[in-house]
Amino acid sequence: xxxxxxxxxxxxxxxxxxxxxxxxxxxxxxxxxxxxxxxxxxxxxxxxxxxxxxxxxxxxxxxxxxxxxxxxxxxxxxxxxxxxxxxxxxxxxxxxxxxxxxxxxxxxxxxxxxxxxxxxxxxxxxxxxxxxxxxxxxxxxxxxxxxxxxxxxxxxxxxxxxxxxxxxxxxxxxxxxxxxxxxxxxxxxxxxxxxxxxxxxxxxxxxxxxxxxxxxxxxxxxxxxxxxxxxxxxxxxxxxxxxxxxxxxxxxxxxxxxxxxxxxxxxxxxxxxxxxxxxxxxxxxxxxxxxxxxxxxxxxxxxxxxxxxx
Amino acid sequence: xxxxxxxxxxxxxxxxxxxxxxxxxxxxxxxxxxxxxxxxxxxxxxxxxxxxxxxxxxxxxxxxxxxxxxxxxxxxxxxxxxxxxxxxxxxxxxxxxxxxxxxxxxxxxxxxxxxxxxxxxxxxxxxxxxxxxxxxxxxxxxxxxxxxxxxxxxxxxxxxxxxxxxxxxxxxxxxxxxxxxxxxxxxxxxxxxxxxxxxxxxxxxxxxxxxxxxxxxxxxxxxxxxxxxxxxxxxxxxxxxxxxxxxxxxxxxxxxxxxxxxxxxxxxxxxxxxxxxxxxxxxxxxxxxxxxxxxxxxxxxxxxxxxxxxxxxxxxxxxxxxxxxxxxxxxxxxxxxxxxxxxxxxxxxxxxxxxxxxxxxxxxxxxxxxxxxxxxxxxxxxxxxxxxxxxxxxxxxxxxx
Numbered sequence: 001x002x003x004x005x006x007x008x009x010x011x012x013x014x015x016x017x018x019x020x021x022x023x024x025x026x027x028x029x030x031x032x033x034x035x036x037x038x039x040x041x042x043x044x045x046x047x048x049x050x051x052x053x054x055x056x057x058x059x060x061x062x063x064x065x066x067x068x069x070x071x072x073x074x075x076x077x078x079x080x081x082x083x084x085x086x087x088x089x090x091x092x093x094x095x096x097x098x099x100x101x102x103x104x105x106x107x108x109x110x111x112x113x114x115x116x117x118x119x120x121x122x123x124x125x126x127x128x129x130x131x132x133x134x135x136x137x138x139x140x141x142x143x144x145x146x147x148x149x150x151x152x153x154x155x156x157x158x159x160x161x162x163x164x165x166x167x168x169x170x171x172x173x174x175x176x177x178x179x180x181x182x183x184x185x186x187x188x189x190x191x192x193x194x195x196x197x198x199x200x201x202x203x204x205x206x207x208x209x210x211x212x213x214x215x216x217x218x219x220x221x222x223x224x225x226x227x228x229x230x231x232x233x234x235x236x237x238x239x240x241x242x243x244x245x246x247x248x249x250x251x252x253x254x255x256x257x258x259x260x261x262x263x264x265x266x267x268x269x270x271x272x273x274x275x276x277x278x279x280x281x282x283x284x285x286x287x288x289x290x291x292x293x294x295x296x297x298x299x300x301x302x303x304x305x306x307x308x309x310x
Numbered sequence: 311x312x313x314x315x316x317x318x319x320x321x322x323x324x325x326x327x328x329x330x331x332x333x334x335x336x337x338x339x340x341x342x343x344x345x346x347x348x349x350x351x352x353x354x355x356x357x358x359x360x361x362x363x364x365x366x367x368x369x370x371x372x373x374x375x376x377x378x379x380x381x382x383x384x385x386x387x388x389x390x391x392x393x394x395x396x397x398x399x400x401x402x403x404x405x406x407x408x409x410x411x412x413x414x415x416x417x418x419x420x421x422x423x424x425x426x427x428x429x430x431x432x433x434x435x436x437x438x439x440x441x442x443x444x445x446x447x448x449x450x451x452x453x454x455x456x457x458x459x460x461x462x463x464x465x466x467x468x469x470x471x472x473x474x475x476x477x478x479x480x481x482x483x484x485x486x487x488x489x490x491x492x493x494x495x496x497x498x499x500x501x502x503x504x505x506x507x508x509x510x511x512x513x514x515x516x517x518x519x520x521x522x523x524x525x526x527x528x529x530x531x532x533x534x535x536x537x538x539x540x541x542x543x544x545x546x547x548x549x550x551x552x553x554x555x556x557x558x559x560x561x562x563x564x565x566x567x568x569x570x571x572x573x574x575x576x577x578x579x580x581x582x583x584x585x586x587x588x589x590x591x592x593x594x595x596x597x598x599x600x601x602x603x604x605x606x607x608x609x610x611x612x613x614x615x616x617x618x619x620x621x622x623x624x625x626x627x628x629x630x631x632x633x634x635x636x637x638x639x640x641x642x643x644x645x646x647x648x649x650x651x652x653x654x655x656x657x658x659x660x661x662x663x664x665x666x667x668x669x670x671x672x673x674x675x676x677x678x679x680x681x682x683x684x685x686x687x688x689x690x691x692x693x694x695x696x697x698x699x700x701x702x703x704x705x706x707x708x709x710x711x
């Protein structure tokens with residue numbers, strides 16, 4: 001027995017949410033490091049707001065919530081948002097922060113109204129799920145026990161969200177490996193990067209695109225709350241632990257895993273330890289733990305003092 | 311959508327309760343617009359977003375506390391107090407983290423926003439599991455839900471909205487000074503730090519008031535969009551705040567009326583869409599700063615430049631190849647279809663040549679002075695006596711044959 005469940009039950013019901021959360025956390029924390037250094041931490045917030053209307057649009061057009069239409073819809077929404085921000089900045093001569101604020105909240109409102117009016121809530125999307133995902137519904141029906149992890153047939157029938165996020169994480173890892181130097185240079189000294197032909201603007205655009213991929217891949221399972229938390233909190237905590245970029249990335253991955261694991265644990269079993277029935281929101285708990293780690297780092301992190309990188 | 315009901319709600323004739331809710335929403339919108347104008351100027355709008363998301367744990371804890379003490383749990387003033395407390399904590403963290411660590415403000419905002427909100431979500435699920443705690447409509451605090459609002463609640467919101475709008479009005483002078491020129495403000499004795507805190511406190515109070523109307527996720531939109539829209543209509547800070555209050559009020563009014571007519575659609579989203587519509591109209595149509603007006607002004611300037619260049623070319627006997635110049639001259643009948651100057655054209659060319667020569671003298675007399683490009687008639691810049699003096703120095707000018 002594990003945590004009150006039989007082994008078979010655990011592998012089917014308890015393990016998949018954990019794996020989904022771990023993969024999502026890692027896939028978001030990794031690019032989050034570079035976003036943080038480039039002072040673009042709020043892009044994750046932005047993309048999460050914008051993904052909702054994109055997903056609703058995809059649902060309205062295709063009638064399903066399967067992977068590719070959703071990713072496409074979110075991608076289209078992100079591009080539309082970028083274009084709208086640029087238009088508002090040019091035409092309206094607003095500063096970038098204000099332009100972003102106007103566009104994101106408007107698009108989110110469009111998504112909410114479209115959701116309600118189209119009664120898409122009859123299917124599985126609703127605003128709550130957009131916000132805190134649906135980890136509890138990530139189940140692996142075909143699992144029969146630990147042995148299923150080695151069974152190709154059962155694995156093939158594992159929840160789609162997990163495969164999606166595994167793919168996104170693999171992509172993030174590959175990009176980080178291939179473009180490490182460009183990303184590092186562009187984050188720290190864009191001018192120097194440009195002068196040695198490291199194409200900081202391309203690296204920046206690629207980073208934004210990667211962020212969008214990670215966010216959308218994770219969105220449906222873990223919701224925007226975790227996505228934002230994972231883009232920012234583990235990398236921020238890591239930044240206060242070390243001066244070196246490779247160490248920072250490593251720390252951020254450790255913190256991401258810790259947030260996901262302890263969040264999942266506390267959400268599922270915490271109430272039981274306190275003598276209560278049931279469980280609380282896993283997504284919320286993961287974000288909370290991530291935040292606590294970040295606040296702890298702010299209080300006692302070895303490298304916390306100093307001025308923000310300009 | 312029930313159009314008749316919408317129009318009735320708009321005209322405040324769809325029932326006492328709906329009217330009260332609509333007026334309350336409008337007062338909140340006014341307060342949000344006015345306070346938001348100063349937030350907007352100080353570029354603190356996103357910090358207000360973090361504070362708004364940070365209200366959720368406070369609301370949930372207040373609910374739990376009130377139920378535990380034997381009450382209903384949904385008593386609005388209690389929930390507002392709880393939300394204010396956790397939002398204040400969140401705001402403190404947003405200020406303290408960049409000050410004391412090497413993280414930037416964006417990281418602080420995002421981190422606070424996500425973690426506080428996440429904790430709030432956890433508490434919501436706790437409430438869900440509480441006996442008799444059927445979440446009791448706390449979901450409505452996310453996106454706003456005016457349907458089923460109690461009269462007492464609507465009155466609370468209306469009076470708070472009015473009070474905050476008045477408070478913003480009362481503090482407008484020091485807030486304007488501190489937003490615009492903190493150095494000067496400090497020099498004349500304004501406590502800039504206190505004013506900053508006041509602006510944030512007002513935004514916090516607006517957020518707390520707006521929880522039930524617009525919801526915490528979208529309240530920031532009501533703080534940002536109206537001032538951004540008002541900005542297109544005026545350069546002055548006090549008028550921006552006034553315009554923002556007006557636009558905020560109208561957006562909330564329309565949104566609340568729509569919400570009465572479309573059951574199921576969250577009020578907050580409808581208010582934000584109304585505000586966005588007003589923003590778009592302002593962006594396109596505002597005189598002087600609107601896109602349309604700017605495009606027209608650009609065309610006018612382009613026309614004037616091409617006209618002058620064309621006339622000068624005529625006067626010097628040069629061929630004109632530029633299509634825009636040709637079009638400008640032809641449009642005024644200064645050249646014929648074949649490109650040869652008409653009588654009017656020759657007169658205008660002579661005048662342009664003389665003016666250009668006068669401007670050249672003026673520029674030589676005052677090198678580096680602004681406004682001497684020669685795009686406006688020289689009579690606008692100098693008196694007849696001064697122009698006569700220029701002419702005396704120039705002598706006779708001749709058009710090229």
